[in-house]
Amino acid sequence: MATDAKTVILRDVAQSAGVSLRTASRVLNQDPNVAEETRRRVLLVMEQLSYTPDAMARSLRAGKDATIGLVVESVADPFFAELVASVESAADRDDRSVLIGSTHQDPDRERLLVEQMLQRRVSGLLLVPTSNDHTWLDRIASSTPVVLVDRPAPGMRADLVRVDDKAATAAATTHLIEQGHRKIAYVGDFPTVSTSADRLDGFHAAMASHGLELVDSLVRANCPTPESAAAATRDLVSTGEPTAILSAATRCSLGVVPALHALRRTDIALVGFGDFAMADALEPGVTVIDHSAQAVGAAAMTRLAARFAQPDSPPDVTYVPVHMIERGSGEQRP
Amino acid sequence: MATDAKTVILRDVAQSAGVSLRTASRVLNQDPNVAEETRRRVLLVMEQLSYTPDAMARSLRAGKDATIGLVVESVADPFFAELVASVESAADRDDRSVLIGSTHQDPDRERLLVEQMLQRRVSGLLLVPTSNDHTWLDRIASSTPVVLVDRPAPGMRADLVRVDDKAATAAATTHLIEQGHRKIAYVGDFPTVSTSADRLDGFHAAMASHGLELVDSLVRANCPTPESAAAATRDLVSTGEPTAILSAATRCSLGVVPALHALRRTDIALVGFGDFAMADALEPGVTVIDHSAQAVGAAAMTRLAARFAQPDSPPDVTYVPVHMIERGSGEQRP
DNA sequence: CTGAAAGCGCTAACAA
């Protein structure tokens, strides 16, 4: 056990194999210009000494680390968890590691995480922005490609991968209107977050384009949590008598659905923005607009790769398509 | 825009501030032995040049990187997602970053990821082991603390943070027996994974200690996916007529629950191992043994910290407590 | 095909 007090470094390998450091390095990097016999010998010594290259030293020399930074709102959130997984598998294909961080919607934390990752010299940064003013990022990220995910960051010129929240929500609303609904309630997060604002816009637009009046009391754009969404639902059902509800976020659906079940009012039509586990096990199944985190993550990595290839091309916006999964709740008539 | 072609390094700062590199370094590291005026001047220059320290160069010098490696089965899985979040927030308190990786139960991938992280000289590694033989890890991880999470790794002597799967499953089974059930079915993953084997053991033990015979046809320890668990459920209901089911994994519950709902046989009692979203929105709510990923992650980081402090203490096993959440499905009588 | 030597950006002995 007290054998290897010291770490084996490349010099040890070279010495032990009777070659120069340069040659050992060549073998390590699979440089073809090494005699087959030499290579074999060096490889053998590496094995015997159980040599492990130091990734840090390598990247220091290269100036860039083979790591992707990924900053989301919360890794625990199912949507972001899937996003992380998707990014990880894409990164993996490129032999890169993934460094993660959760902002928890705290701008200070966001900045801290981003700075930490830039200091690590990550080769690229994927960011779900939280704060409103991102001019600071625009200044410090000059040499590291940044791809914004899910929503734009005011003050930051960078690539963006997003969903067309407005169009998607409008489509969901139209779907309900087409079932014959007129009194449609909206449950969503505060419109201070741009995606929430876009969704609310989409709802408004769809209602307006079908000549339906907007009943203020049916619009609850103040539900950041499942609990508040559940409360809003109870309130809506007892007061406004909507025949359908549009839940504009998964977090909201997680409150709206249990509330409707508890009230035994699953006859009220429902379309949710964002899929969730068990959405098809309920009775009726919950119709949702799927927001495929997988697709978003893949698109973000694709965009990052494109940026690596063309560092000076103008910022680009990628729209990831969404699609509706009809499971019953959204197809109920008034 | 074409201003800062080159990265600003500490030497630039030193030069610009008219001090030596060492002094600039001192300021960066908050060394008290710097004249207040000098410090102020250096700090100002850093700000003006928007200097960013190179974390890589720092860690190269230190020999250790302030990063924790975390290798789980799949980041997308809700349980592991929560685990990642929990680890991240603990790491954050210690100013460390988290590097993640998913094995997808592939031993080769596991080894690759682990080697990658060790090469990065992570200061500690948290691993949910997948392969059976981990002697390779025992050899190469000599200088990096490893904490195994969720299950032991044969051939690897290391700290372990786990749940007492056997006792927890036995408790769940006993709970069903106490409701008066005799014909209890078991749906779980293959017992090749040690946790699955432990759970099956727990089921057996509880049944035996209550003098109940084990009906082989009611034991389905061959369900690695929700789909297979759903199929097993359909089969069990039509053939064996169990009055209760023990679902030994979240993945299984995600198949068992929808199947029971589809068959309109929610009268069959059910206890699941592992909580999941919507478990309380269903009718009846699903009684589960909660496997708190949060607690597991926190315990793992605590263990790692202890290991940092005492590198030579013998390997330790931490058992994270579980608790039952009674929601109705498990309290139904035959 | 192989080797000697110069750093990547930073920290830490050792002086001054």
Added chain:
DNA sequence: TTGTTAGCGCTTTCAG
């Protein structure tokens, strides 16, 4: 209080 001088482990000109 500050500066000089070596390296951390590796890659990479530039010669042999």
